[in-house]
Amino acid sequence: MHETATLREKLKLFTIILVPILITQISLYLMNFFDTVMSGRVGAADLAGVAIGSSLWVPVFTGINGILLAITPIIAQLTGAKSEHEVPNKVQQGIYLAIVLALLVALAGALLLNPILQLMDLETEVRHTATFYLVSLVTGIVPLFIFNTLRCFIDALGQTRVSMLIILTSLPLNVLFNYIFIFGKLGVPAFGGVGAGIATSITYWLVCGIAFGVIYKNKPFRMYEIFSNWVKPSLKEWWEQLKIGIPIGFSIFFETSIFSAVTLLMSVYSTYTIAAHQAAMNFASLLYMIPLSVGMALTIAVGYEAGGRRLGEAKTYSYIGISGGLFIAVFAGLVLYVFNDTVAAMYNDNPEVIELTKHFIYYAIFYQLADAFGAPIQGALRGYKDVNLTLVISLVSYWGVGLPSGFLLANYTPLEPFGYWVGIIIGLSFGAACLLARLFYLQKKLAKEKKQLAIQQHG
Template structure:
């Protein structure tokens, strides 16, 4: 990270930071994409089982990752304030906290997985695949959260290319592991959808080990000498991270969990409908990585400028990000509309599943428009460490407005399963408007500083 003085310099720096984040996020999402696509090739039940398992796992993982994300604006602001000596302590405490949350999730998951799945009206084969997919993923929780902590440290320094390279190395490995464990190669039994969970866990361990090596051996990270001095766990520093991270994590949880809740509600429909819903949601999620990456880049640059009390510069970066969000929304909508047929055929060969997937993708065009506008604004607000209002907005727009609207439309109109998607569109649109209002308020607050 460095100071900029002209708009051209800001756009250049923003793109330098954004592009590796975008590649990283798309690559991470491609792991889920390949899990879903390759599981679908094993059978509709495997696709549905992975869909249910993912719907339970993703809100938890993204929620905890949201807590870890607090490290990015903390380090960016320390860098802007020229307090580099505080960085090693922050990173170590972040790793401690990530490990603590990992054990908490493993313990909680072991106690609730059977009761939760038994509440759902699933076919026995689908339920079995979902259960053991989740158990397999559980073995990779600790390395996943350690990696995300290290990644946030790297990104907070503005060195976003490092995590991009790590993920690009691991992505082909994930596909290779999927091929082996899903379809049964090299003498290993075919696990179907469960194999996708095994492959993902192995990938998490590889990513974690590589990221530790890079942090300790590669410039400029080794200059921070993260483990040069060992610090005992500090409840005070944990509290500082949690003060920012819990609202971020909760807001992300409320957003991602509404999609998971809809998937669980879809269990009332047949396996083909569940599979088609998950396929459409999976591809739309891949496109969502673009505005999400813009938001993550805004957190870094705005955090850096806010740490140095250059709020005018931070505001300019906000405008750059929002302008990019509008362009992204249009671009992603066109992609979804033009390629909905070929995309649907990627996930399954069954004609009925393909046709249902195309219909779900049509609705995805509209909800991603609001998401592509709201995600950059969330990232900008995180750069200011303004996270509490974002939490409230997420709770109200998604769970008070979006999900109830979708349930009413699904159960009392002819839309049926598509009604849930209309509800998501309504919730995300309300959230985007509220987030824009909050960002304008924060910018005015710091206008005269």
């Protein structure tokens, strides 16, 4: 990351940062995508079991990952302020915190998984797949959370291409492991949907090991000596990260958990309906990686400029990201509309599942438009380290507006399961509008404070 003088330079640098993040996010999500698609080839019960397992895992993973994402604006602002000597300590403390959080998640899963699944009206085969898919994933969460911390450090330096190469290396291996463990190849038993969890866990260990090697041996990371002179764990340092990370994590959790809640509420419908809903949501969520990546790139760019008190440049990056996210969202909507038959057929060959999936995809077109507007704004706000109000907005818009309206539409109108998707659209649109208002207010406030400071210094 470096300073830029013109709009053209900013567009070029932002693109250089964004494209590798986008490829990385899509590749990461493709692991879940291939889990779902390849499990669906075994049968509808395996697809539904992985769907239920994913609906429980994804909000937990994304919420905790949000806490770890605090490292990105912290490092970006330090480098923007030319305080690189503080970086190793921040990263080491982030690794310690990642390990603690992973162990807490594993403990919570051991205590709560069976009670939660027993509350759901699931077929025996679906419940078995969901349970052991999650048990398999848990064996890889320590290296996953450490990798995410290391990736935040790598990305905060603007070296997003490195993260991309690490993930691109591991993705084909994940597909290979899926093939082996789901379908039973090379002498390994066929685990069905459970095999997808085993394969993904192995992949998590691989990407963590690769990240350690890259940071230890390659420039510019080795100059920071992240793995030398380890400091002791510090609750004070953890709290600094948690003050930023907890609001980010809960904000992401409130957003992703509404999709999981909808999947769980749909357990009253047929296995085919659950499978079709998950298939449509899976592909639409893959497209969501685009605006999410824009938001992550904005956190780096805005954080770097805000750290150096270059507020005009930070504001320009914000508008570049938001407008770019909207443009891409329109294109993604067209892709969903034109290729809905092809997308639906990728997940299952059952005609009823395919037809239901196509109907869900039409609603996904509209919800991803609202999401594509809100995600870049959230990324910009994180760059400013403004995260507390975003938490409140997420809670109100998703759980106070989106889920209740979806429940009413699903249960008291002819929309039935599709009513939940309309509720999601309403909640996401409300949240995006509130986030935009917050961004305008914050930028105006910071500009006023900078102007007053300049007057005092020259007065």
